[in-house]
Amino acid sequence: MKQISLLGATGSIGEQTLDVIRSHPDEFALSAFSAGVNMDKAEQIIKEFQPEIAAVIHKDDAMKLQLASGRTKVVYGIEGLIEAAAYHESDVLVNAVMGSVGLVPTLQAIKEGKRIALANKETLVTAGHIVMKEAEKQGVSILPVDSEHSAIFQCLNGEDAKEAERLILTASGGSFRDRTRDELKGVTVDEALNHPNWSMGAKITIDSATMMNKGLEVIEAHWLFSFDYTKIDVILHKESIIHSMVEFKDTSVIAHLGQPDMRVPIQYALSYPKRLEHTRGSRLNLWENGKLHFQQMDLERFRCLDFAYTAGKMGGTMPSVLNAANETAVDAFLQRRISFLEIEDLIHETMQAHEIASAPVLEELQEADRWARSYVLSLLNKGR
Numbered sequence: 001m002k003q004i005s006l007l008g009a010t011g012s013i014g015e016q017t018l019d020v021i022r023s024h025p026d027e028f029a030l031s032a033f034s035a036g037v038n039m040d041k042a043e044q045i046i047k048e049f050q051p052e053i054a055a056v057i058h059k060d061d062a063m064k065l066q067l068a069s070g071r072t073k074v075v076y077g078i079e080g081l082i083e084a085a086a087y088h089e090s091d092v093l094v095n096a097v098m099g100s101v102g103l104v105p106t107l108q109a110i111k112e113g114k115r116i117a118l119a120n121k122e123t124l125v126t127a128g129h130i131v132m133k134e135a136e137k138q139g140v141s142i143l144p145v146d147s148e149h150s151a152i153f154q155c156l157n158g159e160d161a162k163e164a165e166r167l168i169l170t171a172s173g174g175s176f177r178d179r180t181r182d183e184l185k186g187v188t189v190d191e192a193l194n195h196p197n198w199s200m201g202a203k204i205t206i207d208s209a210t211m212m213n214k215g216l217e218v219i220e221a222h223w224l225f226s227f228d229y230t231k232i233d234v235i236l237h238k239e240s241i242i243h244s245m246v247e248f249k250d251t252s253v254i255a256h257l258g259q260p261d262m263r264v265p266i267q268y269a270l271s272y273p274k275r276l277e278h279t280r281g282s283r284l285n286l287w288e289n290g291k292l293h294f295q296q297m298d299l300e301r302f303r304c305l306d307f308a309y310t311a312g313k314m315g316g317t318m319p320s321v322l323n324a325a326n327e328t329a330v331d332a333f334l335q336r337r338i339s340f341l342e343i344e345d346l347i348h349e350t351m352q353a354h355e356i357a358s359a360p361v362l363e364e365l366q367e368a369d370r371w372a373r374s375y376v377l378s379l380l381n382k383g384r
Contacts, residue, residue: 002028002270003089005053005114007081007105008096009033010041012201013119013145013262017094018045020267024276032087034080034097039065046072053087055080081105086112092270094145095120098203099327100320100369103127107362110140117269119145121216126320127365128223142224143269148217149224150265151243151256156225159248167227168245168253169217170237171297174208177238181301187340189333206330207304210343211297215308219319222312229312234305236295241284259284303344307351316358317368318351324372325350332380350375 008014021028032053035042046069054074056062062076075083085093085105093109094117095102102120135142144150148169175192192209207213218232245255261281299306311322329346332338357364
């Protein structure tokens with residue numbers, strides 16, 4: 001039985017990971033988790049799964065939760081997050097937290113020899129060169145949880161990756177995929193959060209609408225599969241049935257298909273190399289879909305995707321700045337401080353103002369992250 005540490009247990013990916021564990025009690029057990037500030041859900045998780053470690057953000061929450069948690073040890077802060085991630089009894093870390101806070105716990109878990117099931121994009125976006133080097137050094141596998149990267153991983157199984165010519169990530173297009181840029185003026189937060197295919201958290205849903213989510217996935221794919229950015233393409237595929245594809249040098253294309261259900265790639269990352277039954281999911285009958293549609297991406301329409309390619313190619317601290325600026329701008333939009341299109345403007349201005357440090361160490365990446373957040377806030381405070 002595999003023991004699982006789960007960071008971000010109360011988020012969308014976290015809850016679906018718990019569902020996978022719940023569905024396969026003979027295969028998986030929850031040994032440690034983090035829950036941020038949602039104490040009601042944290043208490044429910046403790047009662048159901050009886051883990052050894054529970055991590056929260058605030059000390060006061062930890063003290064209250066400890067009183068109700070029985071034998072489960074409750075920890076807090078970044079130190080608590082690291083303790084949960086690298087818990088000695090765990091075999092696999094599922095990193096499903098939101099934001100750059102997931103980086104340091106992941107590095108510690110790698111150093112402790114844990115397999116990493118990665119759903120936290122920022123870990124590779126901001127520090128891919130550090131994370132992949134440490135994973136290679138420790139002999140640790142990093143398995144993708146994102147449906148797109150899981151699809152590529154599965155398409156490459158049994159193949160010589162050197163014979164692959166191109167990775168093709170599919171994108172649903174998000175909430176506003178059928179709108180022109182002019183039609184995006186004045187769109188509301190509620191409209192942006194209405195994703196047509198997937199059930200996700202607020203931040204990821206907004207990133208899907210701006211196409212930043214796909215841009216971050218391009219940078220992730222670069223690190224996960226060691227592909228140059230010129231060989232990573234994105235195409236619009238509204239149905240989200242083909243999750244991604246790999247083209248080989250003989251022009252053959254292998255695609256991964258399935259219903260939009262995040263429990264499938266989560267389960268595969270946990271069970272690999274085995275495949276387990278997924279009795280709660282629906283089967284794919286293509287005749288029920290009738291048609292699948294594809295469209296070339298317009299980088300002028302989806303500027304955030306263009307920003308991500310640019311940041312990835314620049315390298316150094318720029319991807320970290322891209323990510324931090326985006327997080328801060330999206331938060332401002334969710335708070336209704338800026339318009340939807342201003343998300344792009346804030347990211348662009350921040351990237352233009354940044355002086356890149358090449359081959360940065362962890363501390364330089366963290367400083368770039370802090371600088372970008374501060375810069376965006378300064379632009380907001382100026383009333384732009």
